[in-house]
Amino acid sequence: MVGLLVLLFPLLLMAFMLIMERIEKPLTRGATERQVEEFLDHANPDELDTFVREGTDSALSRFRARLRLPGGQRRDRNR
Structure with missing residues (x-):
């Protein structure tokens, strides 16, 4: 054994x-400088709030998820 x-x-x-x-x-x-620059140019207020509270990685992941949805709309806006 x-x-x-x-x-x-x-x-x-x-x-x-x-x-x-x-x-x-x-x-x-x-995150690269280009990704952060693009995020700051096109982020909505919720994503900017996430950026301030949780940091770059969480905010960029929410931003990318929003861009992948049809029409660029987030799912939780309909609530």
């Missing part, structure tokens, strides 16, 4: 490291 553990531990550790690298990569990627 110990021999099996000795053989499997390095493989499991390597697999864990590869998975963590894939998780970490999007977190370390920052």
Whole structure:
């Protein structure tokens, strides 16, 4: 049993490291200057409020989601 553990531990550790690298990569990627400039030019008040409260990443994700919707309208405006 110990021999099996000795053989499997390095493989499991390597697999864990590869998975963590894939998780970490999007977190370390920052917004480019062009993306922030475009956001500030075209953002609505809700998105600017999110930018102030939560930071660049949350605000840009809301902005991109709004741009992907048909007609450029956000879904929660109909409430």
